[in-house]
Amino acid sequence: MKxxxxxxxxxxxxxHARIKKSVKTRDASPLKRREWELACxxxxxxxxxLSFPCDFREALQKIDSGDQLSVESALCFVELRPYFYRSGYMYKDLIRKLKNATLDGSHRERRDAIISAYHQWRAGNRT
Structure with a gap:
């Protein structure tokens, strides 16, 4: 999954880079506009x-109930902390959900390690 x-x-x-590149020339010609539109x-x-291993909104709801796929997907995502358009918002939503979720065994240990690292990072102890 990772x-x-x-x-x-x-x-x-x-x-996303294709959009950023094509937006610069979209007004140069109808063909350039079409290239930008297709990129978008x-x-x-x-x-x-592409952004999340399963349906993101559904996973946020299912984390509370301990749904294994949703929890595993969320943990993998926050462990990796991938960087792409809007991934930071997803990360924060997942952290918030995982913080309050009742997890068992290795899921709880992984969540606790992630949250501890996140708090250290927020406190400025970035290692």
Missing amino acids: RDIEENAETIRHL QEFHARYEA
């Missing part, structure tokens, strides 16, 4: 499936 998250994050960064369409069409 490898997929990393590969998907790279794809999102690539798709592909980014938006693929973003949700």
Whole structure:
């Protein structure tokens, strides 16, 4: 799952870079405008499936009930902390949900380690 998250994050960064590059010349010609529009369409069409291993909104709801796929997906995501458009908002939402979730065994240990590292980072003890 972690490898997929990393590969998907790279794809999102690539798709987003195409938008940023094509926006600069979109007014130069109808062809350039179309290139930009297609870059935007592909980014938006693929973003949700690429951004999280399962349905993100649904996973946020299911974490509380201990759904294994949702919890594992969330833990993998926050452990990796992938960087792409809007990933920081996703990270914070997942941390907030995981903090309050009742987890067992290794999931609880992983969550506690992540939250501890996050608090150290927020306190300025970035190691």
